[in-house]
Amino acid sequence: MYDLDGETAIVTGAAQGFGKAIAELLAEAGANVVLADVQMEKAEDVAAGIRDDGGEAMVVECDVTDVDHTDALVEQTCDRYGSLEVLVNNAGGGGGGTFTDLSPEEWRRVVSLNLDGTFNCSYSAVPKMLEHGNGRIVNISSMAGRNVTLNGNANYTASKWGVIGLSKHLARDLGPDVRANAVCPGGGPDSPMGRGIQAEDVAKTVLYLSTEISSFVTGTLVEVDGGGQLTPSASN
Template sequence: MGSRLAGRTAIVTGAAQGIGRRIAEELGTEGADVIVADIDAAAAADTADEFESSGITATAVECDVSSMADAERLVERTVEEFGSLDILVNNAGISRGERFQDITPEEWQQVMDVNLNGVYNCSVQAAPEMAEADGGRILNISSIAGQNISYEGPANYTASKWGVIGLTKHMAWDLAEYGIRVNALCPGGTLTPLIEELTTPEERSETREKIPLDRWAEPEDHADAALFLVSDRSSYITGTTLTVDGGLTLGIRHEV
């Protein structure tokens, strides 16, 4: 167990599995009290129990980030449970639909409500608590799709992740006076349940061949980067976008 985040309280949304789970575990291992927030209450509870058994202080909270009321309850529960809120990791995300021309209005709105509005909902509830405590850290999980397009996901996913980066930069500008740092993390291809659901083994192999470091990312690759961005080691960094993609977006191995 480390101590870089000792005495801090962190919310991680979408923390029951995948990248969010691994980030939550990393923050807890470094001493933070962790709120495991997820729309899947049972999965969140199981994750929190597993964290507790390994020595991490964790509490599960059911939360649909697309609901402002749920976001408000999430922050209130965190402060009631641990007395403060120092770190918010907006990780919850979904992908719905296929080609742009086939995306339904309902699929478009659902992805925007979770991936982009969810970041706003949780952040706007968390910011006053952080400001009152003279500072905090917000980390928004975007994607390399927010810098180009998603090769495995649809257009609404791409649009939402571009929006997360823009929102991150403006939040960083507006919240700096309160000592709140806001950054974005852009994962590349990562072996998570969502990716395995959306792609075939053949598609994943084709993507891997385009990655200069010659492998898909694992959730811990992003957890390491997240820890840096919410710790004191990045105390002079705000409004930045950190890409963790093994060099995929360099394009040096893409066919032209």
């Protein structure tokens, strides 16, 4: 049911964390996986592990805040594998503190990475997806995009809200040829599920949204937080 055999997926920020787990699971489902990151050594280790398990993977150094980099990422992907079916916009980051601690430079750094990076990769990938008419974009937002982060700053919250809005516009403007959805991870160990979130929880949701089993799902978001929003003390 979760078959990506012969298809190609780009995963940004794939060197660690959610991105690593996503790349590994998509490869397990049969996809050719392109790991895009600035941490080349870590990304190469992930790709080597995928190959050792019988999968197909390559690494492309990519700063998602630079559209020239994302154009090159898509070009190298299609040169190697011939097409691009799945894009997972996972690269992101944030910082702590409150609004009064936030400088314009730090605002721009996080918004550029989380929101501009998602736009840049989508902008570069969409023309290739429209060529075959079966594209899937999965954007990693956050439960901070549903309310407000307790662990980061306003730049992180604002950018993750923006990712959700961008996902909905992509779905509206590109359907039926491209489906676009957002995933909102969150949830601490005091959630109703009795544990905190794990990278595999996010990866499984991305796999669902990347395959034909979710063929009528677009323009929505999936909260992966163990019901954490039901616990007032949960940190999402």
